[in-house]
Amino acid sequence: MKPVIFTIQARWDPEASVWWGRSEEVPVAAEAATLDALLAKAAAQTLDLLRDNHPGVEPEQVHLQMIVLHEASSVPDAA
Numbered sequence: 686m687k688p689v690i691f692t693i694q695a696r697w698d699p700e701a702s703v704w705w706g707r708s709e710e711v712p713v714a715a716e717a718a719t720l721d722a723l724l725a726k727a728a729a730q731t732l733d734l735l736r737d738n739h740p741g742v743e744p745e746q747v748h749l750q751m752i753v754l755h756e757a758s759s760v761p762d763a764a
Contacts, residue, residue: 693751
């Protein structure tokens with residue numbers, strides 16, 4: 686089976702101290718404290734919405750790629 690790649694765009698919101706992400710391809714919208722948690726939420730939403738938005742795509746075909754956009758001065762500490 687050929688992989689189907691959906692792109693999640695993620696940004697850091699310094700005022701709310703959360704990462705938020707969205708994809709218009711599925712559609713998905715989520716927020717989380719970490720990028721790992723954001724990816725997990727986006728993956729779960731993608732699989733939940735897959736059949737309604739992409740009826741010919743099987744769950745095992747789905748791959749997510751995350752593009753992280755941020756201002757260098759607003760990235761949270763890694764600690």
